[in-house]
Amino acid sequence: MIRKEPLEYHNFNIHRNFNEIEKAARDIEALLKSDYRLSKRSIALLLLQEDEEITALVRQREKDFDVINKIIHRTRESCPEPLQYLITLERQRKVERILKEVIKTQGKKESSLERWLDSITIKPLTGIPILLLVLYFGLYKFVGQFGAGTVVDFIEGNIFETYINPWINHVVVSLIPYKPLQQLLALDYGIITLGIRYAVAIILPIVGTFFLVFSIIEDSGYLPRLALLVDRVFKTIGLNGRAVIPMTLGFGCDTMATLVSRTLETKRERIIATLLLALAIPCSAQLGVILALLSGRPYAMGIWVGFILLVFLFIGYLTARILPGERPDFYMEVPPLRMPKISNVLEKTFSRMQWYFLEIVPMFILASILIWFGKMTGLFDILVHAIAPVMKAMGLPEKAAEAFLFGFFRRDYGAAGLYDLQKSGALNGVQMVVASATLTLFVPCIAQFSIMVKERGIKTALAIVGFIIPFAFISGVALNWILTTLGVAL
């Protein structure tokens, strides 16, 4: 057949080139004197493929490295294609020849349901509604309403407030006569009554339900589909579809997600992802509390979602324009959808919860101590007064300053503080939206900041935070101005 000719010609050329490589490999083998534990042929082939590690090792060990290098150069010059390409092709030919002799393939039929599910999750017309359904049931219903609502109410109201806190307060007050020490451990801002209570009663159920949903989604093979659906949008903010994994994980814990962003290919993508995680992705704890806060007011929720999404895209777009560097490529294997395995899902959920718990409990204790210290010395009051004008500019009561101060220690701590404020009826709809939006954008928590420093360096981390703090407050003021000017009542 005439049409097959180019392919045969191509293969013939490759084979002829490979003879050249074969000869070079044998020459190099003869020159290798040191023992590498790998066969000399493998070392020679790796050298020809420009493997960096092996090249460095051989350069260090062989006195004839110059001669070897010359052979490599000569071979590279004489072949029209990269050596690695040629070697891979030859290897593939051999593999196929062997496989043909030992394997019989039987056309396995995919069931029509599988094929149908497969195609509707990757076609934009059906894929995006499915994505919204996953978000609605997975995040809003399960994490927001069940985790942050039902479970939190039960643990916090029925266990902590009814049994643990009164008991701890009683024990501490009767055993320790010294008032400041009592306050360090118990009462309003104590390590146990505030720090441990937030960690166990509010944050753990939310994070746990999130990680459960995330593990199910991960195990089903859905994430690569999400990645290919959002790739085009993500390109406009300087990322590629692959970044959807750390970004989605950010809805669980931004600290963990910042750590995972190291899997992104270029430094530019890692910086953009770190900034967006710190700025516009609320973590599950924060998300849970905010969902609970705004749940009775669908319009308020809509404005909050829309505003954060707008900031996410706008800042991503600007950063992508400003930061130099190459455009990221997107490529990914798309595995078939499968039923998640319960054992996998549970194992992943538990190990993530464990990681989170071990990481946050010390932070919560530290935050409690700092808050206690701030209260004792009066530093806290000074800071609250100092932020008060900013609160006023955002149309918020002065008391909201406390929630923002809490937010410095843990994002979710701040949101939880806001929750207390709302329960006491101190906020109207507009104020709740403004406060939630500002708090979402506001600083990363201590843990996230320390990971940012570790992963991206102190300069980048400080630059990001230096941008976020004023930006969050300016956005809050702007949002308040827009809503009040339009006379929106929520």
Added chain:
Amino acid sequence: MMAVRDGGVFLTELKAGEKATILKINAKDRKTLNKLMALGVLPGMQVTLMQKFPSLVFKVGNTRIAADEAISKNILVLKN
């Protein structure tokens, strides 16, 4: 241009549902070449283009791959 193409067309020029044989990986840079080879995209293999939007999705052997146009443009194929 024809010399580069060796008589083939780029994967991005196929229609959704069309089958072809991979002729050559025409990547300018090593990195892209390595990525494609690591995914098992090699000359002589059968490829089916499954969809083009929002990303290209194609099947090579038993592997299904999603990639953007910039990457897919490096794959030269012969229509079956």
